[in-house]
Amino acid sequence: MKLTYIFIFGLIFSLKINAQTHNDFHQSLVDQVNYENIEENLTDFANFGEKQLGSSAATNALNWMVGLYQSWGYTNIEQHEVNQWGQTGYNLIVTKTGSVYPDTYIIIDGHYDTINGPGANDNGSGTAIILEMARILKDINTEYSIKFIHFTAEEWGLIGSYQYVEDIVIPQNLDIRLVFNIDQVGGIAGDINDTITCERDESSPNYNNSQSADFTNQLMTCMELYSDLDINLSYAYGSDYVPFQEEGFVITGLYEFNESPYPHSSQDTVANVDFDFIHQVAKGTMGALCHFAQAFNVMETDDQNSGSVITFPNPVDKILTVKTLRSGEKQIQLNDLSGKIIFQDVFSDNEFHIDTSKMPDGIYILNILDGKSVSNQKIIVQHK
Numbered sequence: 478m479k480l481t482y483i484f485i486f487g488l489i490f491s492l493k494i495n496a497q498t499h500n501d502f503h504q505s506l507v508d509q510v511n512y513e514n515i516e517e518n519l520t521d522f523a524n525f526g527e528k529q530l531g532s533s534a535a536t537n538a539l540n541w542m543v544g545l546y547q548s549w550g551y552t553n554i555e556q557h558e559v560n561q562w563g564q565t566g567y568n569l570i571v572t573k574t575g576s577v578y579p580d581t582y583i584i585i586d587g588h589y590d591t592i593n594g595p596g597a598n599d600n601g602s603g604t605a606i607i608l609e610m611a612r613i614l615k616d617i618n619t620e621y622s623i624k625f626i627h628f629t630a631e632e633w634g635l636i637g638s639y640q641y642v643e644d645i646v647i648p649q650n651l652d653i654r655l656v657f658n659i660d661q662v663g664g665i666a667g668d669i670n671d672t673i674t675c676e677r678d679e680s681s682p683n684y685n686n687s688q689s690a691d692f693t694n695q696l697m698t699c700m701e702l703y704s705d706l707d708i709n710l711s712y713a714y715g716s717d718y719v720p721f722q723e724e725g726f727v728i729t730g731l732y733e734f735n736e737s738p739y740p741h742s743s744q745d746t747v748a749n750v751d752f753d754f755i756h757q758v759a760k761g762t763m764g765a766l767c768h769f770a771q772a773f774n775v776m777e778t779d780d781q782n783s784g785s786v787i788t789f790p791n792p793v794d795k796i797l798t799v800k801t802l803r804s805g806e807k808q809i810q811l812n813d814l815s816g817k818i819i820f821q822d823v824f825s826d827n828e829f830h831i832d833t834s835k836m837p838d839g840i841y842i843l844n845i846l847d848g849k850s851v852s853n854q855k856i857i858v859q860h861k
């Protein structure tokens with residue numbers, strides 16, 4: 478829930494913002510966004526009750542989220558202690574390591590504390606979406622690292638996010654590409670909720686504003702490509718991206734356009750949100766997160782020989798080793814993403830080495846062809 482109610486309704490965008498194009502692989506991940514999962518997780522979230530900092534409901538919700546992340550196989554799970562007005566609670570930070578830029582982060586965040594009610598919309602909606610993103614992306618390669626962050630004490634004045642920036646982001650000099658905040662995207666049950674507000678930074682300091690505008694344009698394009706929603710552009714304020722924004726980081730965010738009257742009351746229940754709307758927001762969010770973190774597919778189109786080609790290390794700095802169980806003569810080819818052949822040779826052994834030390838950093842496709850089949854894999858060249 479926003480702290481102030483100064484609204485300028487921006488233009489409704491319906492045209493393509495830039496040259497970003499639809500990505501089939503990202504669409505395949507968007508297609509995995511599951512209505513029932515979101516409904517179930519949001520219902521569980523609401524059932525914990527009012528989750529103010531220091532409450533047992535907040536602890537229960539935190540432990541429940543940790544359990545979900547663990548059940549999906551995440552291991553880099555951190556709890557960051559937050560203290561305010563004699564109460565203690567925790568931000569939850571789950572990190573997924575990127576393949577190309579492991580030390581550069583896309584942060585997707587939303588608060589999980591609630592005030593004066595169960596907070597199904599504010600911010601169970603954002604919480605359930607972030608959880609669904611994390612579930613689907615667990616074993617998906619992304620070029621950038623992703624931090625899934627659930628902040629506490631947002632409702633007390635962005636306390637959890639302020640303390641995170643102060644305790645972790647600044648001292649550790651975290652390299653953050655983008656902070657993508659989701660707060661209150663539940664819509665209103667029974668209403669037509671067909672528009673999502675994308676928020677860009679229009680406040681001081683100004684030097685990060687143009688990059689925020691650029692990322693927000695990309696967010697709007699992704700919402701159009703991967704959801705059924707119309708887009709409203711507005712400005713960012715009153716949620717957990719603010720502490721990052723104030724330190725010069727680049728932010729963007731999502732907020733409902735049809736603003737619910739129920740947040741911060743006992744009426745902010747599952748019965749009063751629009752799950753169809755949340756599902757559409759989640760689909761657009763997945764498309765955007767895949768785009769921001771650059772999710773990519775490691776292809777293995779081998780039929781019966783699937784897995785019979787092993788490459789390592791990947792990412793590679795100098796020598797790429799290619800191992801295969803296939804006997805006989807094989808053609809090996811390395812292409813860049815435009816299809817240009819960078820390297821090719823023929824080999825008969827089960828092991829082959831390619832010197833990548835003079836190749837520019839980037840993504841390449843390794844093709845191995847024998848008489849029967851082709852296998853291709855994405856290879857990342859990254860010089861240390």
Ligand SMILES: [Zn+2]
Pocket residue numbers: 478479588599600631660661
């Ligand atoms: Zn909120």
